[in-house]
Amino acid sequence: MVKIIDGCFEATSHTSIICDFSPPRSGDPGSVEQSQIDVDFISVAYNPGKSVRTNSAMLAAAIKQKGRETVFTLATRDMNKLAVQSQMLGAQILGLQNVVVVKGDPFGKNDRSLVRPVNDYQPTELISSISDMNKGQDFKGGKLETPTDFCVGAVVDLGNPIEDEVKLAVRKIKAGAEFLITQPVFNVDHVARYRESYGYHADRPGTHPVYFGLQILEKDGVLFSSVPESLKDELEKGRPGLDIALELYENFQAARLNNVYLMPPIKRGGARDYKAVKDFLQKANRI
Numbered sequence: 001m002v003k004i005i006d007g008c009f010e011a012t013s014h015t016s017i018i019c020d021f022s023p024p025r026s027g028d029p030g031s032v033e034q035s036q037i038d039v040d041f042i043s044v045a046y047n048p049g050k051s052v053r054t055n056s057a058m059l060a061a062a063i064k065q066k067g068r069e070t071v072f073t074l075a076t077r078d079m080n081k082l083a084v085q086s087q088m089l090g091a092q093i094l095g096l097q098n099v100v101v102v103k104g105d106p107f108g109k110n111d112r113s114l115v116r117p118v119n120d121y122q123p124t125e126l127i128s129s130i131s132d133m134n135k136g137q138d139f140k141g142g143k144l145e146t147p148t149d150f151c152v153g154a155v156v157d158l159g160n161p162i163e164d165e166v167k168l169a170v171r172k173i174k175a176g177a178e179f180l181i182t183q184p185v186f187n188v189d190h191v192a193r194y195r196e197s198y199g200y201h202a203d204r205p206g207t208h209p210v211y212f213g214l215q216i217l218e219k220d221g222v223l224f225s226s227v228p229e230s231l232k233d234e235l236e237k238g239r240p241g242l243d244i245a246l247e248l249y250e251n252f253q254a255a256r257l258n259n260v261y262l263m264p265p266i267k268r269g270g271a272r273d274y275k276a277v278k279d280f281l282q283k284a285n286r287i
Helices: 029-035 056-065 081-093 123-134 162-175 189-202 229-236 241-254 274-284
Strands: 016-021 041-044 070-075 098-102 151-156 179-184 210-215 259-263
Touching: 029 056, 041 056, 056 070, 056 081, 070 081, 081 123, 098 123, 123 151, 123 162, 151 162, 162 179, 162 189, 179 259, 210 241, 229 241, 241 274
Parallel strands: 016 041, 016 259, 041 070, 070 098, 098 151, 151 179, 179 210, 210 259
Antiparallel strands: none
């Protein structure tokens, strides 16, 4: 069992890669085979697309049984405090140690006719709550028989106004987050601005690991709104998304962004292209 803080670049002096993995819309055990990707950690997403999918913690445990280190994502949107903390204890029994806390995309009007959001926690509150569980205390102030031992991560988006994201990151770190994951980064200059601003707002440079998002784009796939128009134009003109990703990776390496959160191409309908990830890793190893 390896915690993110023990497998990151800062601890190992080698590039560390977390790869995003989407749970299947089934309970087919065979889907675990797709996760056999040669990276440091497989990060299991939480109900992407707000659709019914395999529970992220349970799937992360199944992947871990195959010998891969894992991270599971947990959204505050869908569970109350009792359910969340009970799930965390179950995750501990399953041998999981790494969790990323997110809010979860809000439900639209059509969704709300079928399901209701809970949001008993805000993400920063849940991070603090898990930190308390690590000290042996539940949300009621009761004592746990055995403290948990989770390494908690949080998410920031450098595509948003940097100052706002930095202030949020500082709050999450103070609440107990031990590492951060960013949304896709297409301009490494944003990272320099983030680091400078973090040092100002936290009164000291950030020492926690930050995994910077690198998405492999696909012409007809799902693109995030933060993708620069210039890259969209290159895709439209036929440049392979894999080539763009490798160029971004070179920029990451030059800027010493040695913790990478790798996102496979997302096809229409939500399927991930894990073959593209394996092709990327094979070529990235030569850089």
